[in-house]
Amino acid sequence: xxxxxxxxxxxxxxxxxxxxxxxxxxxxxxxxxxxxxxxxxxxxxxxxxxxxxxxxxxxxxxxxxxxxxxxxxxxxxxxxxxxxxxxxxxxxxxxxxxxxxxxxxxxxxxxxxxxxxxxxxxxxxxxxxxxxxxxxxxxxxxxxxxxxxxxxxxxxxxxxxxxxxxxxxxxxxxxxxxxxxxxxxxxxxxxxxxxxxxxxxxxxxxxxxxxxxxxxxxxxxxxxxxxxxxxxxxxxxxxxxxxxxxxxxxxxxxxxxxxxxxxxxxxxxxxxxxxxxxxxxxxxxxxxxxxx
Amino acid sequence: xxxxxxxxxxxxxxxxxxxxxxxxxxxxxxxxxxxxxxxxxxxxxxxxxxxxxxxxxxxxxxxxxxxxxxxxxxxxxxxxxxxxxxxxxxxxxxxxxxxxxxxxxxxxxxxxxxxxxxxxxxxxxxxxxxxxxxxxxxxxxxxxxxxxxxxxxxxxxxxxxxxxxxxxxxxxxxxxxxxxxxxxxxxxxxxxxxxxxxxxxxxxxxxxxxxxxxxxxxxxxxxxxxxxxxxxxxxxxxxxxxxxxxxxxxxxxxxxxxxxxxxxxxxxxxxxxxxxxxxxxxxxxxxxxxxxxxxxxxxxxxxxxxxxxxxxxxxxxxxxxxxxxxxxxxxxxxxxxxxxxxxxxxxxxxxxxxxxxxxxxxxxxxxxxxxxxxxxxxxxxxxxxxxxxxxxxxxxxxxxxxxxxxxxxxxxxxxxxxxxxxxxxxxxxxxxxxxxxxxxxxxxxxxxxxxxxxxxxxxxxxxxxxxxxxxxxxxxxxxxxxxxxxxxxxxxxxxxxxxxxxxxxxxxxxxxxxxxxxxxxxxxxxxxxxxxxxxxxxxxxxxxxxxxxxxxxxxxxxxxxxxxxxxxxxxxxxxxxxxxxxxxxxxxxxxxxxxxxxxxxxxxxxxxxxxxxxxxxxxxxxxxxxxxxxxxxxxxxxxxxxxxxxxxxxxxxxxxxxxxxxxxxxxxxxxxxxxxxxxxxxxxxxxxxxxxxxxxxxx
Numbered sequence: 008x009x010x011x012x013x014x015x016x017x018x019x020x021x022x023x024x025x026x027x028x029x030x031x032x033x034x035x036x037x038x039x040x041x042x043x044x045x046x047x048x049x050x051x052x053x054x055x056x057x058x059x060x061x062x063x064x065x066x067x068x069x070x071x072x073x074x075x076x077x078x079x080x081x082x083x084x085x086x087x088x089x090x091x092x093x094x095x096x097x098x099x100x101x102x103x104x105x106x107x108x109x110x111x112x113x114x115x116x117x118x119x120x121x122x123x124x125x126x127x128x129x130x131x132x133x134x135x136x137x138x139x140x141x142x143x144x145x146x147x148x149x150x151x152x153x154x155x156x157x158x159x160x161x162x163x164x165x166x167x168x169x170x171x172x173x174x175x176x177x178x179x180x181x182x183x184x185x186x187x188x189x190x191x192x193x194x195x196x197x198x199x200x201x202x203x204x205x206x207x208x209x210x211x212x213x214x215x216x217x218x219x220x221x222x223x224x225x226x227x228x229x230x231x232x233x234x235x236x237x238x239x240x241x242x243x244x245x246x247x248x249x250x251x252x253x254x255x256x257x258x259x260x261x262x263x264x265x266x267x268x269x270x271x272x273x274x275x276x277x278x279x280x281x282x283x284x285x286x287x288x289x290x291x292x293x294x295x296x297x298x299x
Numbered sequence: 300x301x302x303x304x305x306x307x308x309x310x311x312x313x314x315x316x317x318x319x320x321x322x323x324x325x326x327x328x329x330x331x332x333x334x335x336x337x338x339x340x341x342x343x344x345x346x347x348x349x350x351x352x353x354x355x356x357x358x359x360x361x362x363x364x365x366x367x368x369x370x371x372x373x374x375x376x377x378x379x380x381x382x383x384x385x386x387x388x389x390x391x392x393x394x395x396x397x398x399x400x401x402x403x404x405x406x407x408x409x410x411x412x413x414x415x416x417x418x419x420x421x422x423x424x425x426x427x428x429x430x431x432x433x434x435x436x437x438x439x440x441x442x443x444x445x446x447x448x449x450x451x452x453x454x455x456x457x458x459x460x461x462x463x464x465x466x467x468x469x470x471x472x473x474x475x476x477x478x479x480x481x482x483x484x485x486x487x488x489x490x491x492x493x494x495x496x497x498x499x500x501x502x503x504x505x506x507x508x509x510x511x512x513x514x515x516x517x518x519x520x521x522x523x524x525x526x527x528x529x530x531x532x533x534x535x536x537x538x539x540x541x542x543x544x545x546x547x548x549x550x551x552x553x554x555x556x557x558x559x560x561x562x563x564x565x566x567x568x569x570x571x572x573x574x575x576x577x578x579x580x581x582x583x584x585x586x587x588x589x590x591x592x593x594x595x596x597x598x599x600x601x602x603x604x605x606x607x608x609x610x611x612x613x614x615x616x617x618x619x620x621x622x623x624x625x626x627x628x629x630x631x632x633x634x635x636x637x638x639x640x641x642x643x644x645x646x647x648x649x650x651x652x653x654x655x656x657x658x659x660x661x662x663x664x665x666x667x668x669x670x671x672x673x674x675x676x677x678x679x680x681x682x683x684x685x686x687x688x689x690x691x692x693x694x695x696x697x698x699x700x701x702x703x704x705x706x707x708x709x710x711x712x713x714x715x716x717x718x719x720x721x722x723x724x725x726x727x728x729x730x731x732x733x734x735x736x737x738x739x740x741x742x743x744x745x746x747x748x749x750x751x752x753x754x755x756x757x758x759x760x761x762x763x764x765x766x767x768x769x770x771x772x773x774x775x776x777x778x779x780x781x782x783x784x785x786x787x788x789x790x791x792x793x794x795x796x797x798x799x800x801x802x803x804x805x806x807x808x809x810x811x812x813x814x815x816x817x818x819x820x821x822x823x824x825x826x827x828x829x830x831x832x833x834x835x836x837x838x839x840x841x842x843x844x845x846x847x848x849x850x851x852x853x854x855x856x857x858x859x860x861x862x863x864x865x866x867x868x869x870x871x872x873x874x875x876x877x878x879x880x881x882x883x884x885x886x887x888x889x890x891x892x893x894x895x896x897x898x899x900x901x902x903x904x905x906x907x908x909x910x911x912x913x914x915x916x917x918x919x920x921x922x923x924x925x926x927x928x929x930x931x932x933x934x935x936x937x938x939x940x941x942x943x944x945x946x947x948x949x950x951x952x953x954x955x956x957x958x959x960x961x962x963x964x965x966x967x968x969x970x971x972x973x974x975x976x977x978x979x980x981x982x983x984x985x986x987x988x989x990x991x992x993x994x995x996x997x998x
Contacts, residue, residue: 191763
């Protein structure tokens with residue numbers, strides 16, 4: 008045995024990770040790092056894509072229809088002569104913005120609701136839980152088709168559909184995480200010093216459900232991207248001529264034999280983004296050692 | 300000399316932690332012959348479970364036997380292949396685990412699980428194996444074995460589940476039986492029944508048994524020989540009488556002294572061992588006990604003492620055992636000296652107790668009731684009749700100023716519900732709670748901050764009593780801030796935090812720590828500091844030490860006693876450990892199935908006449924002294940469901956002293972035994988005294 012102590016002095020770090028430690032731990036896992044890089048790249052594109060795109064999303068380049076990928080048109084052009092690379096760049100904003108907004112709303116509402124019903128329990132919990140369960144029973148696409156068919160296809164419509172679909176799921180996850188800590192001594196100690204329900208929910212309980220929350224948010228985001236793309240494919244998303252990756256795939260389907268690249272690139276972008284977000288969610292799960 | 304069943308020599312076992320190996324068990328030798336029960340005592344982290352499993356060559360994936368050998372019936376166990384071991388495990392050696400529910404498969408019936416073992420190891424047919432299973436259940440004294448064989452694990456009580464695992468362990472007549480804390484999770488009454496069963500079955504089987512426990516009482520009652528383990532090394536080993544009556548190792552002496560015993564005398568203190576047990580990686584290189592040893596010499600810090608055989612079968616590892624054995628050296632286990640201030644407060648409080656009539660009450664709870672309706676929303680909508688569970692039924696308790704009320708009873712007696720109604724975590728349905736002579740609203744949200752300040756609680760589980768995301772300082776500061784009478788400046792808050800930490804004997808650097816950086820005992824100290832943050836009048840403590848090791852328990856019990864004197868608070872302490880509560884309490888209330896059955900001073904309750912239930916509880920305590928045989932009153936069966944309370948005396952279904960029809964039909968009256976000692980029983984008091992004075996001792 009050597010004389011060096013096996014344990015260093017005890018770390019004085021908060022069990023709640025800071026953004027920096029989370030990123031560092033994600034970076035230590037190759038797959039999680041890959042996912043995080045992909046997500047970061049797409050976020051960057053959503054931010055600056057339109058500025059660096061060589062063409063407008065609806066610019067029709069005369070005499071350049073159905074061109075295969077080249078230096079001038081890295082992703083080729085579609086049958087109308089629009090630059091696919093530019094359209095993918097322009098479309099990134101919608102495919103990230105709509106699911107991002109919807110997921111944020113759904114996670115926020117679901118967390119508040121889940122904390123609330125998990126903490127107070129009783130018949131309120133039972134009533135709300137059953138109501139949310141019945142919402143869960145409706146197939147996602149069916150709800151989307153009915154909703155968007157009624158109120159008309161629009162980005163706002165998609166946000167509403169996604170919120171409606173995901174609030175019950177997030178609520179369930181947060182509710183069960185809340186139930187795990189609700190009967191803890193520290194919650195009862197807080198009640199015994201007369202803390203308000205809001206203090207207990209957000210100061211005592213919320214930190215311990217944050218890992219569940221982070222993993223759930225990342226997972227919901229990836230599903231929301233997929234759903235948004237699917238709705239775009241069905242023509243229920245952003246209306247033409249604005250670029251939408253899902254609709255671009257649909258449009259390229261007809262001329263697939265002659266312009267396969269017009270389908271490959273938007274489809275590949277969707278796949279890469281969804282896989283990236285999933286890898287990151289999986290990495291987060293391991294960083295938090297969260298078994299959900 | 301016959302070959303011992305198990306013979307381990309110089310065992311060293313390491314665990315892999317990350318990339319390094321740390322030593323868990325160091326140079327331990329252990330021999331158990333047929334028909335012998337060997338006790339293995341140690342606190343958590345001492346390596347006792349690791350050693351027990353190593354004797355079966357059944358180690359975790361990250362553990363390895365570094366050196367030494369294990370012989371089973373003379374064969375070298377470490378040379379065997381895994382296939383050989385599969386023939387031996389379950390057939391020639393069996394394990395009775397600590398948590399029976401975790402070791403039983405929830406999706407097979409009890410009968411199938413027991414039958415599987417004999418089918419596998421003895422090649423019995425399905426029919427024969429099923430029959431053997433029923434026989435085994437009968438052997439562990441299950442009343443209706445055929446019916447139990449068809450049931451599933453979750454349908455059985457904890458005691459019954461443990462009987463099933465015993466039946467499984469014994470169904471192949473193993474030569475070695477390893478019992479790893481098999482009664483730790485059980486009520487004291489159930490434990491007593493199970494221990495009797497073990498003793499008989501081990502004797503019938505002529506097996507060698509290794510009994511692992513941290514409960515010195517259980518070991519004293521069960522074992523022929525004892526090995527005391529500390530930090531992975533044998534401190535002392537020998538026949539049970541020698542170890543308990545003539546211990547020569549300072550650790551054994553200190554450990555035995557720290558057990559609370561139901562003795563008269565109010566202001567005594569428990570001797571404690573200073574410091575904490577070292578973690579795996581921090582074990583001293585010389586004598587492992589030297590940093591905490593009251594009689595350590597400079598030599599003890601530099602050189603590891605040898606394990607010496609001082610008499611046949613009697614091993615000691617200490618440089619100074621000869622001086623201790625020869626009586627030249629006394630290991631000082633007397634309690635640490637109290638400050639004069641504390642002593643004077645203590646004396647005053649005894650005086651106030653003796654003038655019983657003039658003493659005022661901090662808490663006066665009258666006729667409290669709490670019931671739960673077990674009805675779902677669906678049931679309520681459809682108007683199905685609800686099932687009422689009467690958890691607390693018309694109970695009155697009082698706590699005198701600066702004194703401690705101990706509330707005892709088995710699980711399901713309603714003692715925790717009663718305490719939670721008083722602090723307001725549950726809302727009582729009926730009754731009256733007077734705190735310092737002022738009526739207290741039942742619902743917590745209706746209680747003014749002044750009431751909250753006076754009434755605080757210490758919880759049972761040290762691991763969830765503190766928010767893992769808040770430092771000790773944050774937790775204490777928030778409580779002081781919420782409950783203090785006037786607003787405090789930041790400096791005042793900080794000073795108060797340090798003051799509280801000092802009161803629970805923690806150094807100021809604990810303020811910045813998170814709960815994950817504290818041991819169980821330290822967490823419980825912080826929880827106590829939190830309860831005392833704003834000078835409460837009454838602190839309710841729900842099993843404050845039941846999750847802690849014996850030596851840590853002594854520290855916490857002393858601390859509670861000191862704080863009561865220092866802060867002038869009173870306690871309501873709940874416990875199933877009658878010895879611990881006798882140490883802390885001066886008034887005892889015994890609860891059974893939602894009602895009080897007896898109350899009085901410790902001396903009154905612990906001596907005849909007692910309620911037959913109290914008598915049974917006391918009789919079940921395993922005494923930490925092998926000479927003291929336990930009383931023979933055993934309570935079989937379990938507490939009836941509070942949803943289905945027996946008519947008449949609630950205890951009549953299990954009462955060993957039942958008179959007859961009167962007990963089944965009429966509520967028993969309260970009988971006054973003098974000086975406030977009351978017993979709720981049909982049996983006249985003088986008759987109870989006579990019956991209980993003549994109880995023959997076991998064996």
